[in-house]
Amino acid sequence: MAGTPPSALDAWLDSRARVRRRRGLVRAATPPDSARPLLDLASNDYLGLSADPRLIDAAVGALRRHGAGARASRVVCGTTAAHADLEEQLCTLTGQPAALVFSSGYAANLGVLTALGGPGTLLVLDAHVHASLIDAARLSRSPVQAVPHNDIGAVRAALAGRAQPRAVVVVESIYSVLGDAADLPALAAVCAEHDALLLVDEAHGIGVAGHGRGAVYAAGLSGSPHVALTATLSKALGSQGGAVLGSAGLREHLVNTARTFIFDTGLAPASAAAAAQACRIVLAEPALAGRVLANAGVLAAGCGVLPAAGAVQSVPVHSAGTALELAAALHDAGVLVGCFRPPSVPDGVSRLRLTARADLTTADVRRAAALVADAIGVAAP
Ligand SMILES: Cc1ncc(COP(=O)(O)O)c(C=O)c1O
Missing domain, CATH: 3.40.640.10 (Type I PLP-dependent aspartate aminotransferase-like (Major domain))
Known part of the structure; x- marks a missing residue:
């Protein structure tokens, strides 16, 4: 009702939201725009089996x-x-x-x-x-x-x-x-x-x-x-x-x-x-696991990071705000990447998290890696 002061809980929720906005830590859970499919390097569907x-x-x-x-x-x-x-x-x-x-x-x-x-x-x-x-x-x-x-x-x-x-x-x-x-x-x-x-x-x-x-x-x-x-x-x-x-x-x-x-x-x-x-x-089909690892290697090389042990490649960035900006720029360029910021990072370092999939073509992975490299300022191979 107009004029009613916010409850203690609402005031606290508002203050927490303000802190998150200030620190670049706001998260959202919204469905993607189906009219504009993105190249997905964010999901954990490593073998591409979810739609098999x-x-x-x-x-x-x-x-x-x-x-x-x-x-x-x-x-x-x-x-x-x-x-x-x-x-x-x-x-x-x-x-x-x-x-x-x-x-x-x-x-x-x-x-x-x-x-x-x-x-x-x-x-x-x-x-x-x-x-x-x-x-x-x-x-x-x-x-x-x-x-x-x-x-x-x-x-x-x-x-x-x-x-x-x-x-x-x-x-x-x-x-x-x-x-x-x-x-x-x-x-x-x-x-x-x-x-x-x-x-x-x-x-x-x-x-x-x-x-x-x-x-x-x-x-x-x-x-x-x-x-x-x-x-x-x-x-x-x-x-x-x-x-x-x-x-x-x-x-x-x-x-x-x-x-x-x-x-x-x-x-x-x-x-x-x-x-x-x-x-x-x-x-x-053990070759599926081989494909995801091969694609992960292409991704790591293209982004100039050391290849990780599995599908997840981690690209550290300066700050939570930078991670958000890079993820948004890549989104605009048609690539969906994970944007991990505190408290989801065990070492406190914000990063882009890129996941390889077995069902991506090498050409797609190269293209995506080049876009990421460009965004983070690494010369593409
Ligand atoms: C290491 C690890 N353990 C457990 C889980 C939780 O699995 P689920 O999503 O099936 O609840 C996750 C999911 O992100 C994870 O990364």
Whole structure:
């Protein structure tokens, strides 16, 4: 009503919005202009599977068989044949003994760390792990020790000095913002030495590393009693959802204790069926992973940055404002790039985040890289 002073909450919302505008940190969630398609270097659809007719057919089949939603928690009546098939396909793809599917990768990370955590479990977190793992650690009520990024000595020291009987070391196989890799064999050896579990978030590894079977598989660590992993189905697998993979005992524990599994409606069967189809494709067509890595290399060379470990190439820029301006200029030139600013950057450095895809032609990737290089002021090759 006119003349009514804003509530304390509204005044606070306004002040927060003003701060975001001043710092160049405003985000928006709006659909793209369909009249003007852009060359997409921002999505995580690394293998271009989200629009693959085989995934769409699998999803449509599941919609007709099971309906539009899972209707209940997986532990009530929300588990369908599509979920069981997906868990089997994920095990086949990654070489892990058991899998449990959640409604998102975020939920999988919250579920596994809260189920394993508590006062008797030390969580050792790499400083660059994803927000979902940081939130999970906070929720778990565990003692938490953050260690410098990719510092294996610091992980060893944290494990050696612990007072808790159990410990979980939490890393990503390929980091989501900087695109660099963890040294999984060395980390697994340290964990084995100190009776700890290495939990690897393979959100950006599955479909890309190890000919698509993930970095844990590529490191020969599948089935190791000291290694478990989490995955998202929403990146290279082109669908939606998440999973935890590891021993049958871990799966059983999660079914009975993971709150984001028990108190959440099961993943939509259509998403489960699409992801299962994606697993079959990734396994049958290892060349897809080769193509995404080759395109990532072209992108890195064209933009004058060192090639990262997977699909994500990271281009640091001076400030959040510069990142926004560059992303807007590239948008005008027809290329969609990720614009990552605090708090989404673990090192506080704003950057353009470019993702390669297997379904882009080399000519398209070269053209996009030249536009990015031009925008950031690097001579194109
Ligand atoms: C490393 C990592 N883990 C987990 C997630 C969350 O996955 P989802 O989008 O399926 O919730 C993401 C997504 O951005 C991620 O990058």
